[in-house]
Structures are given as structure tokens and as C-alpha cells.
Amino acid sequence: VLGATNHEDRVDPALKRSGRMDRVIRIPRPNSEALGHIYGHYLGCLTGGQIDPAIDLTTLGRLSVGLTGADVERNVRGASRRARKSGRSVSQLDIIAEITNKPRNVKNNLRLTPEELERTAYHEAGHAMAMCLSRSEGADIGFATIVPRDDGTLGFVAAMPDERVSFIRSDYQGKIEICLAGRAAEEIHYGEENVSSGATSDLHAATALALDMVTKLGLGQERKLLWSATPTDKDRQQADQLLSEVYDRIKNQLLNRQIVLQKLAEELVVRQELTGDEVRNIFIRG
Numbered sequence: 001v002l003g004a005t006n007h008e009d010r011v012d013p014a015l016k017r018s019g020r021m022d023r024v025i026r027i028p029r030p031n032s033e034a035l036g037h038i039y040g041h042y043l044g045c046l047t048g049g050q051i052d053p054a055i056d057l058t059t060l061g062r063l064s065v066g067l068t069g070a071d072v073e074r075n076v077r078g079a080s081r082r083a084r085k086s087g088r089s090v091s092q093l094d095i096i097a098e099i100t101n102k103p104r105n106v107k108n109n110l111r112l113t114p115e116e117l118e119r120t121a122y123h124e125a126g127h128a129m130a131m132c133l134s135r136s137e138g139a140d141i142g143f144a145t146i147v148p149r150d151d152g153t154l155g156f157v158a159a160m161p162d163e164r165v166s167f168i169r170s171d172y173q174g175k176i177e178i179c180l181a182g183r184a185a186e187e188i189h190y191g192e193e194n195v196s197s198g199a200t201s202d203l204h205a206a207t208a209l210a211l212d213m214v215t216k217l218g219l220g221q222e223r224k225l226l227w228s229a230t231p232t233d234k235d236r237q238q239a240d241q242l243l244s245e246v247y248d249r250i251k252n253q254l255l256n257r258q259i260v261l262q263k264l265a266e267e268l269v270v271r272q273e274l275t276g277d278e279v280r281n282i283f284i285r286g
Contacts, residue, residue: 029068032163036061038069042076043090050080052091059276060092062160063099063142075099093273096143100158103150112148119186120146120155121268123198125261126185126254127157130178132283133253135171136162141276146268154198155268169219172209176243177250179206184251185261206246210239260286 003021005011015021030038036057043051064072079094082104096102112120124144132138140162146155159178183199214220214235215228221238231239254261264282268274274282 029066032058032061032065032161034061035064035067035072038072039064039076039095042073046076046080046090050083050089052089055090055092055095059142059160060095060099062140063096063158065161065163067099092275093143096158100145100156101149101151102145102147112146112154116154117146117269118265119190119196119198121265122185122189122261123182123196124155124157125264125268126181126183126188127178128264128279129185129254129257129261129283130181130250131157131159132280133250133257134174134178138276138280138283141279143273143275144268144279145273147272169213172213172217172219173242173246176206176209176246179203179209180243180247181250181254184247184254185265187251188254188258188261189265206243207239210242211235213242214238257286 001021003011003015008024008026016024039060040057043055064075067075075095075098076090078098079090082094082097083090124146128138128141128144131141140160142158142160144155144157148154179202180199182202183195186195186199211231214224215231218225218227220235221242224235228235260283264274264279267278267282
């Protein structure tokens with residue numbers, strides 16, 4: 001006898017006693033590799049030569065970590081609908097648009113002024129540049145966009161998850177650099193007094209990482225080994241110092257490549273969305 005449920009905690013314990021349904025096999029959500037195969041399956045179900053052969057299943061799988069097979073099927077259906085309305089084959093960007101909930105009718109969504117569009121482009125270009133300068137060399141960039149979403153997000157760089165099990169100090173510093181690079185790019189282009197409030201969520205994420213390094217991971221400046229859930233004033237001072245040092249470092253790196261930063265921002269303004277390959281090519285060409 002086999003049974004299936006999404007709520008194991010609600011199953012009567014009597015059913016799971018020895019001699020009954022006593023073996024529980026937990027099936028987790030698919031990993032990136034499995035998701036790539038699932039995309040391949042559902043894309044293969046489309047008929048009439050509707051698929052762009054350049055679709056990268058590996059990238060789609062990595063961008064979809066956390067989704068289920070049913071989510072993938074919905075994304076393929078939505079991508080097919082987008083392509084059909086435009087009279088073309090299903091492309092990589094159609095599927096990414098579904099993964100990231102891009103509005104189907106951008107005209108009805110929040111519209112940015114040319115000044116807001118440029119600022120958003122520089123901010124996202126900063127994040128993308130930091131990823132290109134990181135250990136991954138930008139291989140984890142899925143795509144970059146400055147098309148506003150329904151949730152109020154003005155733009156973002158879709159990053160593919162790092163599926164490694166453990167990280168070292170420089171890895172966490174690199175993550176903080178990426179978080180702070182958007183603000184650094186704004187400061188470089190507009191000046192210190194004209195940085196916007198758009199980095200709020202970035203600062204939140206960077207601060208959380210810095211505090212974890214100091215209080216929970218033993219990776220702060222003093223390598224304190226005492227784990228603590230409640231940061232002391234000294235812990236906060238160390239985290240603040242770490243944030244300042246990392247911010248200055250990524251800002252200097254972006255300053256040294258300011259021409260590339262400008263090219264990437266300008267390309268985002270013109271096209272509004274760039275694939276990971278396009279971002280990397282702009283960075284490499286300089």
C-alpha cells in the first residue's frame with residue numbers, strides 16, 4: 001500500500017506504525033539539474049517548431065531553484081503564450097520573464113522617468129559589475145533588467161544560486177560587495193550627496209551578512225568563536241567596520257572600470273533587459 005501527502009505532519013500516527021505504512025520517503029523539490037530536464041520535457045511538448053534552439057536549459061534550471069515541476073510547466077505555458085502573441089518562437093527571455101513575473105503588458109505597469117530609468121540602470125549595472133569581478137566572474141548572472149515588476153521592484157540582477165555547501169570569509173565578503181555595489185555605482189555617477197534610497201534592501205542584506213560573520217560564523221575581524229544570536233555593541237562596530245571596508249573596496253574597483261560601468265548602464269537604458277552572456281560580453285570587451 002502506497003500513500004502520498006504534502007502534509008506528513010497531519011497523518012494519523014497509527015497509520016505509520018511498524019507493519020503498516022511504516023516507511024516514509026520524502027521527495028524534496030527538484031535541484032537545478034532536474035529542473036533543467038523538466039524544462040526540456042515541457043518545451044519538447046510544444047509543437048510546430050515553436051522553440052528557439054538557443055535556449056539554455058542549465059541556466060533556466062539554476063534560475064528556477066525552489067520551484068516545482070508544476071511551476072516549470074506553468075512557466076513554459078506562459079512563455080509560449082508570450083511568444084505566440086508576438087508571432088515568434090519561444091525564447092530564453094520569454095521563459096525568464098515568466099520565472100521573474102515580468103508583466104505581460106509593460107505599458108500598464110509603473111513607468112519610470114528617463115532620470116529614474118538611468119539611475120536604476122546604473123544601480124543594477126553596479127550589481128552586475130560586482131558579480132563579474134567576483135570569484136564567479138559573472139557566470140552566475142542569469143539576466144539583468146530595469147523593467148519594473150508588479151511588486152514595486154524597479155530593477156534587479158537575477159542571480160543563479162550558489163549550490164556549494166560551505167563558504168569561506170572571502171566568499172561572504174564577495175556577497176556583501178555585490179549587495180553594496182549598486183549604491184557604490186550611484187555614488188560614482190551622481191556623487192555622494194545624490195545617492196538614492198533604492199539600496200534599502202541591499203543594505204539590509206549586507207548588514208545581516210556582516211553581523212552573521214561576526215556573531216555566528218567566526219569570520220569577523222577578531223575571528224570570535226562565541227556564537228551569539230544577539231549582537232553586542234562591539235559586534236555591531238565590527239560589522240560596521242567590515243561594511244565600510246568592503247564598500248570602499250568595491251567602489252574603488254568600479255571606479256577603475258568606470259567606462260565599462262557606463263557602457264553597461266547605457267546598454268540597459270536602451271534595451272532594458274540583458275542576458276547573462278550579454279552582460280559578460282560587455283564587461284570583457286571593456
